[in-house]
Amino acid sequence: MTEQSPTPTSASRLPEPRVARSIADTADHHLEIEDVTKTFGRGTGRREPNQVLKGINLHVARGGTTAIVGPSGSGKTTLLRVIAGFEAPDTGRIVLDGQTVAGEAWVPAHRRSIGYVAQDGGLFPHLSVGQNVAFGLDRAAFGGRYRSRRAAAARVEELLEMVSLDGSYTKRRPHELSGGQQQRIALARAMAREPEVMLLDEPFSALDAGLRVATRRAVASVLAKAGVTTILVTHDQAEALSFADQVAVMRGGKLAQIGNPFVVYTRPADRATAEFLGDAVILDAWLEGSLAMCSLGPVPVRHPTTQGHVQIMLRPEQIRVASESPIHGTVLDWDYFGPESSVRIKLAERVGPFDPRVPGGGEIITIRHWNAAMARRGMDLALKVTGEGVAFPVGEPSSKPSTLAE
Numbered sequence: 458m459t460e461q462s463p464t465p466t467s468a469s470r471l472p473e474p475r476v477a478r479s480i481a482d483t484a485d486h487h488l489e490i491e492d493v494t495k496t497f498g499r500g501t502g503r504r505e506p507n508q509v510l511k512g513i514n515l516h517v518a519r520g521g522t523t524a525i526v527g528p529s530g531s532g533k534t535t536l537l538r539v540i541a542g543f544e545a546p547d548t549g550r551i552v553l554d555g556q557t558v559a560g561e562a563w564v565p566a567h568r569r570s571i572g573y574v575a576q577d578g579g580l581f582p583h584l585s586v587g588q589n590v591a592f593g594l595d596r597a598a599f600g601g602r603y604r605s606r607r608a609a610a611a612r613v614e615e616l617l618e619m620v621s622l623d624g625s626y627t628k629r630r631p632h633e634l635s636g637g638q639q640q641r642i643a644l645a646r647a648m649a650r651e652p653e654v655m656l657l658d659e660p661f662s663a664l665d666a667g668l669r670v671a672t673r674r675a676v677a678s679v680l681a682k683a684g685v686t687t688i689l690v691t692h693d694q695a696e697a698l699s700f701a702d703q704v705a706v707m708r709g710g711k712l713a714q715i716g717n718p719f720v721v722y723t724r725p726a727d728r729a730t731a732e733f734l735g736d737a738v739i740l741d742a743w744l745e746g747s748l749a750m751c752s753l754g755p756v757p758v759r760h761p762t763t764q765g766h767v768q769i770m771l772r773p774e775q776i777r778v779a780s781e782s783p784i785h786g787t788v789l790d791w792d793y794f795g796p797e798s799s800v801r802i803k804l805a806e807r808v809g810p811f812d813p814r815v816p817g818g819g820e821i822i823t824i825r826h827w828n829a830a831m832a833r834r835g836m837d838l839a840l841k842v843t844g845e846g847v848a849f850p851v852g853e854p855s856s857k858p859s860t861l862a863e
């Protein structure tokens with residue numbers, strides 16, 4: 458099967474997720490989520506019950522950053538709300554700092570030492586910036602440290618400074634601020650209670666590309682300095698990979714893979730995860746030992762779990778244009794993105810007698826190249842693969858709609 462083959466797409470046909478060991482397994486756990494399930498609409502009204510969380514297991518290391526990434530409707534926000542205590546799980550257990558907060562015991566949201574920043578920031582439009590931040594300040598808490606007006610005002614200024622906004626902002630109203638500034642104030646308000654865990658629910662999604670990166674960096678730096686354990690929910694794979702030291706890929710109410718960003722990107726557990734986390738070149742191959750023979754030549758595979766006929770996955774940046782190589786392809790077309798181009802190439806067809814162990818070639822692949830000038834239609838390119846591929850069993854469903862599958 459080439460990248461162009463139509464592939465089954467319905468979520469129900471996706472394979473059962475395979476959960477890799479988490480890097481948090483060996484760390485000091487701040488948060489443990491064990492076998493958590495949640496169903497909405499059970500026994501109420503005419504709606505069918507909808508099981509949104511189907512047995513979630515996740516360990517979060519103290520002071521670490523975890524990104525939960527997955528397509529829309531996969532249950533990410535529901536999981537955050539269960540962690541925060543806004544929803545109770547049906548089964549399973551949540552342990553926060555060694556204390557069970559959901560399961561055999563129940564600790565309400567306001568007693569969990571968890572901060573929450575929503576997608577739109579959720580600032581009160583009728584209150585000034587200072588009043589919004591002060592709202593998060595529990596003046597009776599911390600032994601009444603901020604009970605006096607002056608102490609509270611000083612603390613508000615300190616919190617604004619923490620998110621790189623000076624005291625002149627206190628009198629402004631939320632509508633007088635940029636989206637990025639509003640998100641930083643929402644973070645300051647959530648930080649006012651000095652939570653040990655911060656939950657961020659797509660807080661950067663409404664910002665434009667440049668502001669998004671800058672705000673994400675600023676927020677990450679504030680949380681890291683304060684040593685707050687952070688969980689970010691996003692459907693943006695690049696954001697998840699760059700923000701977190703642990704990425705949990707969610708699909709259909711389950712975690713398909715948990716691991717550090719490099720591992721989940723370069724060694725995805727299955728084809729759907731591979732395609733969700735970035736562009737993937739998927740080719741038919743014949744695997745013997747740890748070497749897969751495909752139309753791009755022999756490609757090493759790390760820890761193969763199967764042999765014989767497989768599909769091999771490479772990232773486009775692993776396929777380079779070489780000055781000399783026995784592997785050839787012809788440029789079909791390209792998309793220019795400024796710093797690089799996406800180049801579509803038809804691989805040469807193999808000549809010679811049929812052999813099931815040697816792919817026939819002719820697949821269409823997409824690679825990336827920095828030099829737009831080299832991409833001329835009909836041009837012959839010599840290609841070579843760098844690094845290792847990942848082998849999947851033949852016929853593993855794709856996560857892409859068939860109309861988008863290349």
Ligand SMILES: Nc1ncnc2c1ncn2[C@@H]1O[C@H](COP(=O)(O)OP(=O)(O)OP(=O)(O)O)[C@@H](O)[C@H]1O
Pocket residue numbers: 497498507509527528529530531532533534535536692
């Ligand atoms: N309170 C609720 N009552 C009934 N159904 C709900 C409720 N909250 C969420 N759902 C359903 O649960 C499913 C998962 O929703 P959820 O918001 O957790 O997904 P998500 O992965 O965060 O999606 P998105 O990225 O679009 O925000 C959806 O089908 C949604 O309609």
